[in-house]
Amino acid sequence: MLVSVYRYNPEVDDAPYMQDVHIDIPGGKDIMVLDLLQLLKEKDTTLAYRRSCREGVCGSDGMNMNGKNGLACITPLSAVVENDKLVLRPLPGLPVIRDLVIDMTQFYKQYEKIKPYLINDTPAPAIERLQSPEERAELDGLYECILCACCSTACPSFWWNPDKFIGPSGLLQAYRFLADSRDTATTARLSDLDDPFSVFRCHGIMNCVSVCPKGLNPTKAIGKIRNMLIQQAT
Amino acid sequence: MDMVTSITSFGRSGLYDWMMQRVTAIVLLAYTVFMIGYLLFNPDLDYNQWAGLFQCTSMRIFTLLALLSMVAHAWIGLWSVSTDYIKPTGARFVFQSVCGLLAFIYVVWGVQILWSI
Numbered sequence: 001m002l003v004s005v006y007r008y009n010p011e012v013d014d015a016p017y018m019q020d021v022h023i024d025i026p027g028g029k030d031i032m033v034l035d036l037l038q039l040l041k042e043k044d045t046t047l048a049y050r051r052s053c054r055e056g057v058c059g060s061d062g063m064n065m066n067g068k069n070g071l072a073c074i075t076p077l078s079a080v081v082e083n084d085k086l087v088l089r090p091l092p093g094l095p096v097i098r099d100l101v102i103d104m105t106q107f108y109k110q111y112e113k114i115k116p117y118l119i120n121d122t123p124a125p126a127i128e129r130l131q132s133p134e135e136r137a138e139l140d141g142l143y144e145c146i147l148c149a150c151c152s153t154a155c156p157s158f159w160w161n162p163d164k165f166i167g168p169s170g171l172l173q174a175y176r177f178l179a180d181s182r183d184t185a186t187t188a189r190l191s192d193l194d195d196p197f198s199v200f201r202c203h204g205i206m207n208c209v210s211v212c213p214k215g216l217n218p219t220k221a222i223g224k225i226r227n228m229l230i231q232q233a234t
Numbered sequence: 235m236d237m238v239t240s241i242t243s244f245g246r247s248g249l250y251d252w253m254m255q256r257v258t259a260i261v262l263l264a265y266t267v268f269m270i271g272y273l274l275f276n277p278d279l280d281y282n283q284w285a286g287l288f289q290c291t292s293m294r295i296f297t298l299l300a301l302l303s304m305v306a307h308a309w310i311g312l313w314s315v316s317t318d319y320i321k322p323t324g325a326r327f328v329f330q331s332v333c334g335l336l337a338f339i340y341v342v343w344g345v346q347i348l349w350s351i
Contacts, residue, residue, distance in 0.1 A: 113237055160318040164238045193248075195236035197317075200248030229249045 059148030151208035168208035168218030
């Protein structure tokens with residue numbers, strides 16, 4: 001099969017280019033894209049990409065495979081290869097450090113803005129802050145996010161304003177803390193989000209939902225934040 | 235305190251702009267449906283009847299409401315487009331100023347037409 005990989009080493013290359021590699025898959029097996037990258041790296045050791053857990057938990061190997069963002073380690077070739085060809089690019093919209101490795105500073109800055117930790121100004125109980133099973137269930141579909149950035153880098157609103165729009169990933173996390181029964185900073189968190197960019201740059205096109213490798217729904221979480229803002233303000 | 239400040243957006247609050255965009259859309263939809271309905275139910279419309287419609291105070295209120303809704307709706311939408319696609323601040327401010335000026339001209343011109351029938 002033909003693999004076309006985005007290559008860019010700023011120390012050597014003037015501009016990024018696509019490197020075409022013909023490769024035979026051993027035994028014709030339906031391997032994961034990450035395994036394919038390993039085969040490519042054996043051929044050309046200068047290829048750079050991030051990877052760690054190889055099972056869709058760490059979120060390191062998010063990349064754009066035949067035009068769609070996803071995790072290379074849990075995407076089988078059969079799910080993305082078309083006409084025996086696979087185009088691999090870094091996640092779009094963020095600066096490239098080298099080859100498939102992107103600079104995620106902007107993404108983490110947005111995550112930091114939403115204060116991704118419990119805020120509770122009441123005295124700590126002796127053992128722990130308890131939640132009922134129902135209160136805990138509110139966090140399902142939110143806490144599973146692994147911050148792989150597949151969603152935010154698939155979002156045009158994030159491409160145009162990565163410094164102002166928090167993006168689907170950060171907003172899913174923002175709602176995760178808004179929905180937490182143990183958090184007491186709901187009002188302050190909401191008033192941080194009321195400007196025209198942070199939340200309201202979402203136009204609901206749902207690219208985030210279609211690419212999330214964990215099957216989460218940031219658009220729904222953004223809708224819930226909007227409803228909370230409306231309830232607080234009317 | 236908001237995490238991003240904006241001094242050129244319609245209501246300076248994302249929530250307010252979001253709400254206005256929807257309210258004005260409903261007004262514009264109602265006006266469009268009324269207009270299409272009126273034209274369909276009056277196939278042999280003549281000048282006198284058409285002028286008579288707009289001399290009626292309730293129609294003037296409805297038309298002015300639709301005009302102001304259109305201006306607000308267009309401002310919120312075009313402001314959004316300009317902050318997405320026009321990155322140099324100077325060019326963006328010029329674009330926003332032209333939109334604002336046009337919106338003002340349309341309102342004054344519209345009022346003048348409406349009350350001169």
